[in-house]
Amino acid sequence: MTKYPTIIGYGRTKFGELYERRPEELIEEAGLKALDSAGIERRDLEYCFLADYFLQLTNKIGLEEGFMSELLELHVPMEKCRSFSSALFNAYNAIMAGRCKVALVGGVEKLTDRWDKVRDDLMILEDPWSYYAGGSPESNHELMLRMYVKDNGLSREDVEGLMEALALIAVKNHRWAALNADAHFHSKPVSLKEVVAARKKAHRMLGLYDFAPISDGASAVILASPDVASKLCDSPIYVVGFASATDFISYACRKDRSSFLATRLAAESAFKMAGVEPKDVGIAEVYDQSTLLELVALEDLGFYDRGEGWRRVKSDLEVGDHYNFEGGELYVNTSGGRKADGNPLGATGGAMIIEVAKQLREEAGPRQVSFSSRVKAGLVVEHEGFGTKTYVHVLSRERP
Amino acid sequence: MSSEPIERRVSYIGDRLRGAKCPICGKEYFTTRHYCGVCGRASVGRMKHLDLFYEKGVLEVCTVVREPTNRFRGLGSYIYGVVSFHDGAIRVPGRITDLIVEGDLDPSTLEGREVVPRIRRRYAVGKSDIIPTISLAFTFADEYYPYQRFEPAEPKVRAEKPGIVGYGVYTSRFRIKEEGMERTVPFIDEDAITASVEAGKLALIHSGVDPGLVKKVYVGSESNPYAVKPIASKVAQVLELGVKLPGEVQEVDAIDTQFACKAATSMFKDAAALVYYPFVETPYVMVIGADNAQAAPRTTPGGELDFFVGFGASAFIFGMCDVIAEIEAWYSCTSDTPDFWRRDTQKYPRHGGRFTGAPAYFKHIEKAAKGLMEKFGYKPSDFDYLVLHQPNPTFPVKAAKNLGFREEQYEAGLKVAKFGNTYSSSSPLGLAAILDKAKPYQRILLVSYGSGAGSDAYVFITTPLILEKRRRQRFTVEWQAENQFLKYVDYYTYRRFKSGLQLL
Numbered sequence: 089m090t091k092y093p094t095i096i097g098y099g100r101t102k103f104g105e106l107y108e109r110r111p112e113e114l115i116e117e118a119g120l121k122a123l124d125s126a127g128i129e130r131r132d133l134e135y136c137f138l139a140d141y142f143l144q145l146t147n148k149i150g151l152e153e154g155f156m157s158e159l160l161e162l163h164v165p166m167e168k169c170r171s172f173s174s175a176l177f178n179a180y181n182a183i184m185a186g187r188c189k190v191a192l193v194g195g196v197e198k199l200t201d202r203w204d205k206v207r208d209d210l211m212i213l214e215d216p217w218s219y220y221a222g223g224s225p226e227s228n229h230e231l232m233l234r235m236y237v238k239d240n241g242l243s244r245e246d247v248e249g250l251m252e253a254l255a256l257i258a259v260k261n262h263r264w265a266a267l268n269a270d271a272h273f274h275s276k277p278v279s280l281k282e283v284v285a286a287r288k289k290a291h292r293m294l295g296l297y298d299f300a301p302i303s304d305g306a307s308a309v310i311l312a313s314p315d316v317a318s319k320l321c322d323s324p325i326y327v328v329g330f331a332s333a334t335d336f337i338s339y340a341c342r343k344d345r346s347s348f349l350a351t352r353l354a355a356e357s358a359f360k361m362a363g364v365e366p367k368d369v370g371i372a373e374v375y376d377q378s379t380l381l382e383l384v385a386l387e388d389l390g391f392y393d394r395g396e397g398w399r400r401v402k403s404d405l406e407v408g409d410h411y412n413f414e415g416g417e418l419y420v421n422t423s424g425g426r427k428a429d430g431n432p433l434g435a436t437g438g439a440m441i442i443e444v445a446k447q448l449r450e451e452a453g454p455r456q457v458s459f460s461s462r463v464k465a466g467l468v469v470e471h472e473g474f475g476t477k478t479y480v481h482v483l484s485r486e487r488p
Numbered sequence: 489m490s491s492e493p494i495e496r497r498v499s500y501i502g503d504r505l506r507g508a509k510c511p512i513c514g515k516e517y518f519t520t521r522h523y524c525g526v527c528g529r530a531s532v533g534r535m536k537h538l539d540l541f542y543e544k545g546v547l548e549v550c551t552v553v554r555e556p557t558n559r560f561r562g563l564g565s566y567i568y569g570v571v572s573f574h575d576g577a578i579r580v581p582g583r584i585t586d587l588i589v590e591g592d593l594d595p596s597t598l599e600g601r602e603v604v605p606r607i608r609r610r611y612a613v614g615k616s617d618i619i620p621t622i623s624l625a626f627t628f629a630d631e632y633y634p635y636q637r638f639e640p641a642e643p644k645v646r647a648e649k650p651g652i653v654g655y656g657v658y659t660s661r662f663r664i665k666e667e668g669m670e671r672t673v674p675f676i677d678e679d680a681i682t683a684s685v686e687a688g689k690l691a692l693i694h695s696g697v698d699p700g701l702v703k704k705v706y707v708g709s710e711s712n713p714y715a716v717k718p719i720a721s722k723v724a725q726v727l728e729l730g731v732k733l734p735g736e737v738q739e740v741d742a743i744d745t746q747f748a749c750k751a752a753t754s755m756f757k758d759a760a761a762l763v764y765y766p767f768v769e770t771p772y773v774m775v776i777g778a779d780n781a782q783a784a785p786r787t788t789p790g791g792e793l794d795f796f797v798g799f800g801a802s803a804f805i806f807g808m809c810d811v812i813a814e815i816e817a818w819y820s821c822t823s824d825t826p827d828f829w830r831r832d833t834q835k836y837p838r839h840g841g842r843f844t845g846a847p848a849y850f851k852h853i854e855k856a857a858k859g860l861m862e863k864f865g866y867k868p869s870d871f872d873y874l875v876l877h878q879p880n881p882t883f884p885v886k887a888a889k890n891l892g893f894r895e896e897q898y899e900a901g902l903k904v905a906k907f908g909n910t911y912s913s914s915s916p917l918g919l920a921a922i923l924d925k926a927k928p929y930q931r932i933l934l935v936s937y938g939s940g941a942g943s944d945a946y947v948f949i950t951t952p953l954i955l956e957k958r959r960r961q962r963f964t965v966e967w968q969a970e971n972q973f974l975k976y977v978d979y980y981t982y983r984r985f986k987s988g989l990q991l992l
Contacts, residue, residue: 208557215581217519220502220610221624222553222560222568222583230551231569234596238549291565291592292554340570340579341518345549 092488093183094317094324096310097126098442103272103305103430105200111140111147114306115196116159118435122192122308127320134188136166137175139195140434145209146201156194164188171195172307172437173470173479177330179311189313196306197432206302213473215338228339228474229378230293235346236380240395251293253398254379255283256405258297258427261376263409265424267454270439272303272430298379303430307438309445325445328465329362329482331355337476348475351388355469355480359390362465362482366390367415370463371447373440375471376425385469386411389480391418410457419457422447437470441481444468448485495618500736502622503607503685503726505540507578516578540580540605541689541726542638544629545571547603548579550595559611562676562989565589571603571626585625586632586661586675588975602629607685607726608677612989619713621682621722632661632973634962638689641696643771643809645953650760651814652948653772653807654695654957657920658686659800659907659968662975664982666795669881671908673977674780674799676985680709684719684778685726687801687913691774692727694961695805701771702729702805704741704762708751708912711779713988715832718744723776748828749877750938752777752802752912756946757818759806772807777912780986784836793839796880798908799986802916812954813923813932816947819860821852828939840939845883848941853877853887856943857935866947868892872930875901875918877937879909900925901932906969919948921965928952 099121101114115138123130136156143149153166165187169175172195179191199206211219214228237247262278265271278297287295317324333353336342342349359365366389374385387397391411404411411418423429423443426436444466446452468481500506501519508517510524510531516538517524524531550569553560560566567584584598585608603626610620629635660683662673674683684707692699707719720742724730730740745751752775759773778801783793827848830837840848853876861867868874874897876884881904888898901918910917915936922932932948977985 205558207555208559211557216498217502217624218581219557220498220620220622221581222556222563222566222611223581224553224555224557224560224568226555227551227553227568230595231549234549234551234599237596238599290554292552293595338581340581345570 092314092326092328093180093311094314094321094326095441095445096312096317096321096324097122097128098309098445099125100270100307100435100439100442101305102270103303103432103439106304107200109304111143111149111196111198112155112159114198114304115194115308118306118308119192119194122310126310128190128310130160130162132190133160133162133192134164135179135182135191136160136162136164137169137179137191137193138166139169139172139175139437140197141170142197142199142209142433146198171470171472171479172434172441173468173481176309176311176437176441176481177332177479180327180330183311183313189316191311192308193311193438194306194308195435195438197434198304199302199432200304213476218338218340226294226299229380231339232346232384233293233380236384239346249402250398253402253405254298254383255280256402257376257379257382258283260405260409261421261425261427264422264455265428268424268429271424271428272301273424273428294378294380300377300426300431303432305430305432305435305439307435307442309438309441323449323485325448326484326488327481328484328488329358329364329480331357331361332477332479334477335475337473339474347384347388347394348478350475350478351385351469354478355389358480358482362484364465364482367413368462368464369418369467370416370459371419371422371444371457372467372469373421373423373425373443374469376421376427377431377471379427382420382425386420389467389469416460416462422452422455422457437468437479440468440470441483444483448483492618495620499621500725502624505580505605505623507538507540508535509538511536516574518578518580540573541623543573544602544604544635545573545626547584547598547601547626548572550584550598552589552593552595559613559991561992562612567595567598569595580624582624582626584627585677586627602635603627604629604633604635606633607682609679609682609989612991614991619681625677632971636693636962638693639696640698646809647811647814647951649814649816650764650806650808651811652923653805653810653812654691654697655802655804655920655923656687656690656694656961657800657802657917657965657968658683658690659910661973662977662985664979665976669905669908671796672798672800672910673982673985676989678780678799679713679988680711680778680780680801681713681719681722683780683799683801684723684776687776687778687803688723688727688774690961690963691803691805694957696960697772697805697807699728700731702740702774703770703772704759705729705774705776706743706745706752706755706759707776707778708745708747708755709778710746710748710751710830710911711781712744718742719778720744729774747942748939749879749911749914750936750942750944752916753934753936753944753946754820754938756804756806756815756944760815763807771809772805774803774805776801776803777916779911779913781909781911782836782986790836790838792841793837796909798910800907800910800913800917802913802920804916810953811951812957813948813950816949817860817864819856819863819945820942821855821859822942823852825941827941844939848939849879849883849937850887850890852941852943853935853937854890856945857891857933860945860947864947870931871897871933873900873922873926873932874898875915875922875932875934877915877935878902878904878918879914881905903965903969917965923950923954924958924964924966926950926954928954
């Protein structure tokens, strides 16, 4: 008998600018799909965890549990969390503590309902002094890019290579999204030329195609205790590693400003818990709020040495849609990533978990990658804020 | 919407860039803290206060923000980054101000440069909200506004008569040049409040006066962005005038005055009388004249002012010790002459056209000057310098000639062609220009004019200390008038900057 809670079902909505739909409708759709895929009824749920960042602001919804209760006609315990990963973690703990056997983990966001103010709202995830000083949702990414160049002593030529590597990440993620019907940019492949032209047009280091969009959407996962899971599901996905870590809210005050300490710490303990190493990972969804963050995540997770990632990213993506290592291949952000799948904050982690689970269950349709026997695990890395919190989940289809 | 309690706390920390330092491990923090995160309980109650108000930092890393969030949109594109102080012991987020970002600017070319914190409006707010300020705005130390150390000195020489012990003039980097006349234009995040604090800071730097000994501050202005709420309270708080009391209160009297362009000069005598008053010790008093003079568009009533309005502030510290210019005499006159006014809630003042000349400006200036000379027995040749209120380049010249003064006497203090009419700061700025170059034992006659109407006349005589203190101030009137970093803007930009940050 395994001690790990398992994912037995999942569902999500399309991500995008869903102006015509209410947040309740989105969570309902994702939830029903998840129940359906797990083959259970709403009354089987013993606990619900819902993630959203901004429903209070965007939709004046401040007590989400009440809405959930009404939607599901359930009166079980419910908790509201910020990110999907934190909701999943809470569900995990509830199951491990014996509080329940089946839990719904949902996430929803309706950012376009406040399209005119949402960039100001996003600054709530930062140190207020950075906002007062004029910071924008994009500025930390560009400051980190400058720090990456400086800390790693990149030459002018290196910087050109780095920028091309980042553009290739955008191109790769859009290409994957073209295979994902639920992605925000399902029908919008971009070329290297377009990514570079967008930067030039904006007179900025990072341009339109370097950043994830502002999206609406919902996602849901059914998490079950191991004994129940084995009865309900033929191909459960085990959550074999989980960790999170935290860093200062103020980017300026962090010791390390060209990588994320929180990711390094969380990855280390999640790998340890799961008993795996980076070389055992074949699929990963990382939080590419900007193309830079995919590169930085690959370094922070230990796939590349610091300051070296961009060279490898560039050479690998020039010829394919995945990264190559001595031991094999690493597929990253096959959903399209936040860049092209979309980034409805509360639902984001769900989409990442679902993508890795789908790939591991070989249900990813046109995006399905083939894993060699070395692959033991998939990885999901979600941030809250700009690397302020990092959650790392290690998923496995092998019964641990 | 702004919440006043938050505004109070943010401004208290942000205007002065207050922080803390752990006496055990030496770690420095931006924003005040009662314990050190590293040393924990051992540090509770032992943290040392620090602030970055008079420091210079280094722009460590930066980017161009081209799509600001809503409240910052009025700034257009701007530089945002991380500024480090004390060799990286403390880092703060910061915005570069006084910079118009044009075309492709490679931010990496700005990294590593030294910057000075500047108090500015933080961002745009609603018309009825508290105006938020912050000093997380920076300018380059090697450009228009130089970095200057503040070195308070013990008072040494006690004078017999009260007088000026130090002064500072602040005008912005931006100018509009039309028909041979240059005028100062505020950057979009400046106003009479920020200019007052800047001028006061420069006066403290020049005088070397311990701010704790400044027991009263007056700010005279006709362009306070508030109808009700003093500028002087901001000046007192940020410059820490008077003794610091528990509860973040300063032991100082602060008051705003209003009388068109003589709102500040009128208080010179009050300041002098206060420091001379023997029964309650008031070592120093600060008087600031500050204006971001507003004018209606040229084609509308009151629009004639749009050719002359300037922006700036002058601060003078009065005292009995280390005086650089003693006050010898004063004289004032007043009549109820409505040649310029602004009704409450009106955006722009109205102007009496030709009525503002002979029956207003000339009548009061000449009566005050003559009244003073008759009463105290001076004649024009007793003065080395004359400075008059200067609303335009022609009035003060004509009035000086009418009074029997020669060009050599009035030209040093005639600055309107370089700065425009800075209203409450107009004749004080001229006085500062004279003090910047006067020799010891030279006599200066100042006559201000305020519409409404009245004039104050003062006689100052310089002391030998004027030479010694001059070394303490690089940001002189001359520096500000002739500076390679001045930035000239067009009429549209001038109107936009002058109306300030607004929610779009």
